Amino acid sequence: xxxxxxYAQLINLLAAVLLLxxxxxxxxxxxxxxxxLFAAQxxxxxxxxxxxxxxxxxxxxxxxxxxxxxxxxxxLPWILRRLIHRLDIEWEFERLINIPTTMLIGxxxxxxxxxxxxxxxxxxxxxxxxxxxxxxxxVMLSFLMMITRRKAISQVLGFLAMENGLFFAATSAxxxxxxxxxxxxxxxxxxxxxxxxxxxxxIRDRLDSLGFANLERSRDDD
Amino acid sequence: MIEVLAVLVIPxxxxxxxxxxxxxxxxxxxxxxxAFATFVAAAVLSLRVATGGPLLVLDxxxxxDAFNVFLVTLTAFxxxxxxxxxxxxxxxxxxEGHVTAPRLRLYHGMYQLFLFTMLLALLTNNMGILWxxxxxxxxxxxxxxxxxxxxxxxxxxxxxxxxxxxGIAQALFGTILLxxxxxxxxxxxxxxxxxxxxxxxxxxxxPTVLSLAFVFLLVGYGTKVGLVxxxxxxxxxxAEGPTPISAVLSGLLLNVALYAVVRCKVLVDGAVATPxxxxxxxxxxxxxxxxxxxxxxxxxxxxxxxxxSSIEHMGIVTFxxxxxxxxxxxxxxxxxxxxxxxxxxxxxxxxxxxxKAGTQMMDGIRGLVVVSPMLGWALALGALAILGMPPFGVFxxxxxxxxxxxxxxxxxxxxxLLALGVAFAAILSRIQPMVFGESNVARLPHRPxxxxxxxxxxxxxxxxxxxxxxxxxxxxxxxxxIG
Numbered sequence: 001x002x003x004x005x006x007y008a009q010l011i012n013l014l015a016a017v018l019l020l021x022x023x024x025x026x027x028x029x030x031x032x033x034x035x036x037l038f039a040a041q042x043x044x045x046x047x048x049x050x051x052x053x054x055x056x057x058x059x060x061x062x063x064x065x066x067x068x069x070x071x072x073x074x075x076l077p078w079i080l081r082r083l084i085h086r087l088d089i090e091w092e093f094e095r096l097i098n099i100p101t102t103m104l105i106g107x108x109x110x111x112x113x114x115x116x117x118x119x120x121x122x123x124x125x126x127x128x129x130x131x132x133x134x135x136x137x138x139v140m141l142s143f144l145m146m147i148t149r150r151k152a153i154s155q156v157l158g159f160l161a162m163e164n165g166l167f168f169a170a171t172s173a174x175x176x177x178x179x180x181x182x183x184x185x186x187x188x189x190x191x192x193x194x195x196x197x198x199x200x201x202x203i204r205d206r207l208d209s210l211g212f213a214n215l216e217r218s219r220d221d222d
Numbered sequence: 223m224i225e226v227l228a229v230l231v232i233p234x235x236x237x238x239x240x241x242x243x244x245x246x247x248x249x250x251x252x253x254x255x256x257a258f259a260t261f262v263a264a265a266v267l268s269l270r271v272a273t274g275g276p277l278l279v280l281d282x283x284x285x286x287d288a289f290n291v292f293l294v295t296l297t298a299f300x301x302x303x304x305x306x307x308x309x310x311x312x313x314x315x316x317x318e319g320h321v322t323a324p325r326l327r328l329y330h331g332m333y334q335l336f337l338f339t340m341l342l343a344l345l346t347n348n349m350g351i352l353w354x355x356x357x358x359x360x361x362x363x364x365x366x367x368x369x370x371x372x373x374x375x376x377x378x379x380x381x382x383x384x385x386x387x388x389g390i391a392q393a394l395f396g397t398i399l400l401x402x403x404x405x406x407x408x409x410x411x412x413x414x415x416x417x418x419x420x421x422x423x424x425x426x427x428x429p430t431v432l433s434l435a436f437v438f439l440l441v442g443y444g445t446k447v448g449l450v451x452x453x454x455x456x457x458x459x460x461a462e463g464p465t466p467i468s469a470v471l472s473g474l475l476l477n478v479a480l481y482a483v484v485r486c487k488v489l490v491d492g493a494v495a496t497p498x499x500x501x502x503x504x505x506x507x508x509x510x511x512x513x514x515x516x517x518x519x520x521x522x523x524x525x526x527x528x529x530x531s532s533i534e535h536m537g538i539v540t541f542x543x544x545x546x547x548x549x550x551x552x553x554x555x556x557x558x559x560x561x562x563x564x565x566x567x568x569x570x571x572x573x574x575x576x577x578k579a580g581t582q583m584m585d586g587i588r589g590l591v592v593v594s595p596m597l598g599w600a601l602a603l604g605a606l607a608i609l610g611m612p613p614f615g616v617f618x619x620x621x622x623x624x625x626x627x628x629x630x631x632x633x634x635x636x637x638x639l640l641a642l643g644v645a646f647a648a649i650l651s652r653i654q655p656m657v658f659g660e661s662n663v664a665r666l667p668h669r670p671x672x673x674x675x676x677x678x679x680x681x682x683x684x685x686x687x688x689x690x691x692x693x694x695x696x697x698x699x700x701x702x703x704i705g
Contacts (some may be wrong), residue, residue, distance in 0.1 A: 013431055033608075058410075069269065070275050100604075116434075119430050119431075119434075120399070120402070120431055120434065123406070123428060123430075123431065136395075136423030139391070139395065143388065146388065147386070152380065155384060159384070159387055159388065159391070161231050162388070162391050166391060166395055169395060169398055170401075171399045172319065173398065173399075173402045174398065174401055174402045174405055175410065177350055177398070177401060177415070178348075178350065178415060180348070180350070180351070180414065181348065181350030181351065181353075181354065184350065184351060184353075185350075185354060185394070187354070187358075188354055188357045188358055188361065191358070191361050192357075192361055192383075192387070195361055195364060195365060195383075197382075198365065199365075199368075199376075199379070199380065199383070201365075202368060202371060203380070207372070
């Protein structure tokens with residue numbers, strides 16, 4: 001078996017860290033800790049992007065690593081923490097989730113994601129192709145998190161984590177998307193989070209807590 | 223090139239201007255004027271493309287061909303007529319204290335930005351920008367859905383935001399896979415996300431990857447089209463927002479999302495030997511038609527009724543694109559046009575009708591024709607048109623789709639006919655007492671907008687009787703492109 005180069009080992013390590021963090025988010029009930037985990041995921045993502053940039057000489061990936069660092073490690077967590085502080089929900093946590101069951105479903109999803117990624121990974125000629133399965137698994141775990149959570153803010157963090165997974169898929173399979181697209185995606189994410197900020201205040205003004213459990217109206221059709 | 227830029231820049235300038243003007247008296251006039259200027263620019267652009275062939279401008283960033291140019295013109299046109307309608311409508315809403323001044327500023331600015339995102343999605347040549355623009359279209363409308371700040375509208379907006387966000391995230395994964403497959407052929411610098419380049423090399427793209435990519439793309443963009451089972455945001459978002467927004471969501475956004483699906487389908491059809499993409503689209507389309515038509519029977523809220531009808535019609539169009547071939551594609555393009563015109567006309571009439579009655583519940587709206595013959599007839603004619611009664615245009619397109627289905631896919635015909643029949647019974651039985659019968663509705667403080675409704679219905683009637691040669695030519699060319 002040929003020796004695996006150091007950078008590939010590092011990327012595989014960071015991929016494993018990402019997956020671990022995705023599981024940690026799945027099992028975390030406290031909102032503030034969720035934000036810390038999200039920031040950590042962003043840091044791992046930025047580091048892995050920078051390593052891919054260094055290993056392959058793709059200049060534009062340095063920019064995208066910087067963008068990730070700025071947006072996902074600094075700006076977004078800052079906005080979210082401020083929001084939580086102003087809404088005075090620092091000590092909110094999710095009561096109604098069954099963590100062991102969610103974790104088991106999560107494991108099944110990871111196996112499924114790895115199987116789905118096998119045919120694509122065989123075609124990839126990038127140094128990081130083995131990580132595509134992990135990226136897909138991160139996306140699915142975040143999806144699961146969004147489904148199981150009741151609080152609006154945890155759903156948002158699930159959504160942002162899903163975006164992290166997609167971004168990791170883009171770097172691991174293809175050396176990143178063209179810069180103009182990455183900038184557009186970053187803009188969408190930022191605007192999305194700002195709109196959410198507005199939303200939280202609307203929800204708070206109208207409803208008692210930032211969850212929709214008390215809002216289930218009887219609908220005729222869904 | 224100047225025309226393409228004009229179509230995109232005018233709405234952005236208009237949005238900035240409207241943000242500055244705020245809620246002053248002439249804000250709705252500026253909104254209408256900007257939408258009109260966009261429409262003129264779009265008309266000039268389509269003239270250019272009709273005479274000079276496809277355009278590829280600004281370092282291959284924008285691409286205009288027969289397929290997207292007619293959607294650009296349609297989007298700009300309905301954007302303009304909806305702005306006309308929104309003027310009296312929002313004035314009445316303000317008069318009744320449903321919206322405050324700062325919210326009107328938000329409403330007007332976001333309306334123009336929404337038009338911009340849709341036009342960008344249509345004109346861009348880059349599959350990544352297409353994704354960005356469609357996500358931005360959600361973001362610009364999400365605060366408009368919650369404009370009234372009622373608990374129900376906030377819940378609807380939240381659902382819209384989260385479901386479309388998750389959906390569109392799947393589409394991003396699909397786009398990444400598409401890029402991954404294309405980069406092998408075109409290289410990193412070869413513009414591997416440009417549709418024109420992808421179209422050129424589609425035969426040599428890796429079929430397994432493209433099949434997988436299409437599943438993600440269809441699920442992602444299909445969420446925005448409102449295909450069953452990804453539709454659950456759509457009735458809420460249409461029912462709770464202001465009616466002009468329901469009109470543009472139903473008449474325009476669904477079309478643009480479907481446009482994205484069809485662009486992807488062209489690539490996948492070229493790469494994969496089996497009719498994989500077609501079967502998927504036919505399946506999703508047929509499921510939407512059948513499910514939506516049965517759920518029409520259970521609606522009590524008039525805006526929800528027509529929102530479900532949009533799901534049904536988008537299902538018909540998706541099914542027709544799935545069948546493929548010259549006739550089905552022609553019919554699908556025609557159906558996109560007439561559905562968009564008819565549905566926005568219906569929402570214009572419904573908007574004023576609900577203002578008169580003070581409720582969206584159909585039981586509370588009675589005898590429109592007694593108090594306001596204009597609104598009553600507009601609703602009655604709109605309903606007949608959307609149900610596919612001859613001589614309206616919807617009849618022509620549905621007839622072509624059903625006959626093509628009979629010839630190529632006979633198994634699907636009973637489902638289609640059953641669904642159309644159920645939808646007919648459901649909508650007609652609801653509309654009849656609302657239009658005729660004892661009246662209970664009040665007068666409005668401002669004159670309702672009559673022109674946009676009847677212009678749209680007249681156009682739909684015309685398309686049923688006679689399709690202008692230049693339009694038929696466009697449809698034929700676009701149908702050939704889609705294959």
